[in-house]
Amino acid sequence: MAEAAREAADENDGGRDIAVAVDGSWQKRGFSSNNGVVTVTSVDTVRAGTVLWLLHISAPFFGETLVLYEGAPYFLSPTYFWDLLEKQKISLVVSFPNVFDEMRNRNLIPRETQDLSALKLIVTVGTNTKLKTFEFLQNILKDTAISSVYGGTEFMSSVLPMEISLPAYRGEINAATLGVHVQIFDNDGKSVIGEIGDIVILKPIPNFPVGLWNDKDGSVYREKYFSKYPGVFSIGDYGLINPITKSWIICCRSDEALNPKGCRFGPSEIYKVVETLPEILDCLCVPQYGKNIDERVILFLKVRDGYSFSEDIVTKVKKTIERDCSYQHVPEVVLEAKDIPYNLSGKKAEVVVKKIINNLPHSVINPENLHYYYDIPELKGF
Numbered sequence: 001m002a003e004a005a006r007e008a009a010d011e012n013d014g015g016r017d018i019a020v021a022v023d024g025s026w027q028k029r030g031f032s033s034n035n036g037v038v039t040v041t042s043v044d045t046v047r048a049g050t051v052l053w054l055l056h057i058s059a060p061f062f063g064e065t066l067v068l069y070e071g072a073p074y075f076l077s078p079t080y081f082w083d084l085l086e087k088q089k090i091s092l093v094v095s096f097p098n099v100f101d102e103m104r105n106r107n108l109i110p111r112e113t114q115d116l117s118a119l120k121l122i123v124t125v126g127t128n129t130k131l132k133t134f135e136f137l138q139n140i141l142k143d144t145a146i147s148s149v150y151g152g153t154e155f156m157s158s159v160l161p162m163e164i165s166l167p168a169y170r171g172e173i174n175a176a177t178l179g180v181h182v183q184i185f186d187n188d189g190k191s192v193i194g195e196i197g198d199i200v201i202l203k204p205i206p207n208f209p210v211g212l213w214n215d216k217d218g219s220v221y222r223e224k225y226f227s228k229y230p231g232v233f234s235i236g237d238y239g240l241i242n243p244i245t246k247s248w249i250i251c252c253r254s255d256e257a258l259n260p261k262g263c264r265f266g267p268s269e270i271y272k273v274v275e276t277l278p279e280i281l282d283c284l285c286v287p288q289y290g291k292n293i294d295e296r297v298i299l300f301l302k303v304r305d306g307y308s309f310s311e312d313i314v315t316k317v318k319k320t321i322e323r324d325c326s327y328q329h330v331p332e333v334v335l336e337a338k339d340i341p342y343n344l345s346g347k348k349a350e351v352v353v354k355k356i357i358n359n360l361p362h363s364v365i366n367p368e369n370l371h372y373y374y375d376i377p378e379l380k381g382f
Contacts, residue, residue, distance in 0.1 A: 051153040064092075073099055074108050082110040089118040097129040097148075098261040104136040116141065123162065124148045126259075128250055130294070134170050148173055150250050152235055154225075155207045159199070159235070160248050172247035180205055184241055189229045194243040196251055201233040208233065256350035258287045260295045263328040267350055270299065270331070273324045274317055279307045282340045285331065286354040288379060298357065298379065299331035302340055309336035333378055341373075 059066055067088050073081035081103070085093070100122075103109075110116060122137060122144060129148050137146050147168055151158035159182050162168065163175035176182050184197040212221045228234045238251040256267055267285035274283050282302040287295050301317065303309050314334045322330050341349040354360070356373045 051151065051156050054156065074103060074106065078106070078108050079111055079114070081108070082114055082116065085116055085119055086110075086114050091118050091120045093119065093122045094125060095122070096126045096261070097124040097133055100124070100133050100137060101130065104133050109140045117143070119144050121145045121147070126264075129171065131171050148250075150237075150248070154209045154235075155205065157207055159201070160250075167245075169242070169245050169247050172242060172245060172249050174245075174247045176248075184239055185229055185232070185234075189232070193241045196238050196240045198228065199235045199237045199239040199250075200229060201235070204233075256286075256348075256354070258285065258295070258297055260287070260297050260332075261328065263326075265325075265329060267348070269325055269329060270321060273321055274299070274301070277317065277320060279303055279313050280317070281305075284337065284340045284348055284350060284353060286350050286357065288333075288354075289358050296333065297329075297331040299334045300337035300340065300353075300373075301334060302337050335376065335378060337373070 056066060067084070067090060069084065073084075077083070081099075084090070119141065122141070124146075125148070129146075134146055137144070145164075145168070147162035149158045149162055150160040150173055157177065159177055159180055160173040161175060161177055162173065166174045168174050180201060181203040182199065182201050183191045184193070184195070185200045186192045186195060186197045209221070211218055212224070215221050225233050236257060240249045240251060241247070242249060258265055258267065270285045271283060274280055280301055281304040284300040286298050286300075288298050289295055299317070301309065301313070303313065307313070317334060318330050341352060343349050343352070353373050357376065357379055
C-alpha cells in the first residue's frame with residue numbers, strides 16, 4: 001500500500017502532487033508552479049520570538065509574500081480567518097494547531113460560497129495536531145494538504161519536515177531533513193522503531209547551538225543536551241517511528257519542559273513566582289497529556305505550617321502567575337501535595353511525577369512520598 005501511495009505522488013500538469021492518506025484512501029493535492037517555481041503567499045499565526053517566526057526572515061528571498069496577522073483569527077467575525085485567505089489568495093498557512101482546535105470547537109467553517117481554491121497547504125507547528133482537528137480541516141478543505149513539521153529553537157530549523165513527494169499520514173511526519181541523522185533511542189541508548197523513545201541527533205549539523213548564554217565552561221550545555229546519551233544530542237521530546245509507514249509521530253516532552261497549546265516554558269518560570277508567596281513552602285509543576293494529545297499544566301503545592309490549602313490560595317497562585325508570567329502559564333489544575341520528591345542530585349523530580357500521572361513506564365531521595373501522585377481523582381478521565 002505504501003509503495004502504491006508513493007507512485008501516486010507523481011508530477012502532474014507541471015505541478016507537484018501530494019498524496020494524503022485519509023482513512024486509507026488517497027487524495028492528490030496539486031501545487032501550481034511555473035517552470036518548477038512554486039508561487040506562494042503565506043499567512044502565519046505563530047508567535048513573535050519563536051524559531052517559527054525567525055525562520056520567515058528568509059521567506060521573501062524565495063519569492064514568498066508574507067501576510068502577518070496579529071490577534072485571534074476568529075475574533076472579528078466567525079469567518080474572518082477564511083475571509084482573509086480568500087481576499088489575499090493565500091496558498092500556504094503556517095499556524096499553531098490550537099488555532100484550528102478552537103475553530104473545530106466553535107465550528108468556525110468557511111462559507112459555502114467562499115473561494116479557497118488558492119489554498120494548497122496548511123502546516124501546523126509547535127505542538128501536536130489532534131487527529132480530530134486534522135479530520136476537521138480535511139472535511140472542510142478537501143483540496144488542501146494538511147501536514148505538521150517538527151524542529152527546535154535551539155538549532156533554528158526543522159528536523160522532520162513535510163516531503164511533498166512522499167505520502168503523508170494523519171498525525172505523522174513523513175521525512176527527516178536531508179543530512180540530519182535523527183533516530184529514536186530507548187532508555188538503553190539503542191535505536192528503535194515502533195517504540196516510544198527519545199528523539200536524538202547522532203551526528204553534528206552546522207546549525208547546532210554552540211553554547212548557552214552565561215554558561216562559560218559549557219557545563220550547562222552538556223548537561224542539557226548530551227548527558228542522557230553521551231556524545232548524542234537529545235532534543236528532549238518523545239517520539240515514535242511507525243514501523244509500517246516509516247513516518248514519525250511526536251508524542252510529548254521527555255524532560256521537565258511544558259508545552260500547553262504550543263507555549264513552551266520551563267517549570268522554573270512557575271517556581272520563581274509561586275515560591276515567593278508566604279503561604280507556599282514548595283511546589284512542583286508538570287504536564288498531563290490527554291487522550292486527544294491535549295496537554296495541560298498541573299501544579300502541586302506544599303503549603304507552609306500554619307496555612308491550610310484552600311480555594312483562596314489557589315486563586316492567589318493563579319493570579320500571581322498570570323500577572324508575573326502570562327495567562328498561558330496559568331495551570332489548569334492546582335492540587336495539594338504533602339511533600340515534593342527530589343532526585344539524588346537535589347533537583348525536583350518533575351520527570352518522575354510526570355511519568356506517574358501519565359501512566360508512563362524512576363532515583364529520588366524520598367520515594368515514599370511518591371504515593372501522593374498516584375491515582376489522583378482530579379486527574380482521571382483527561
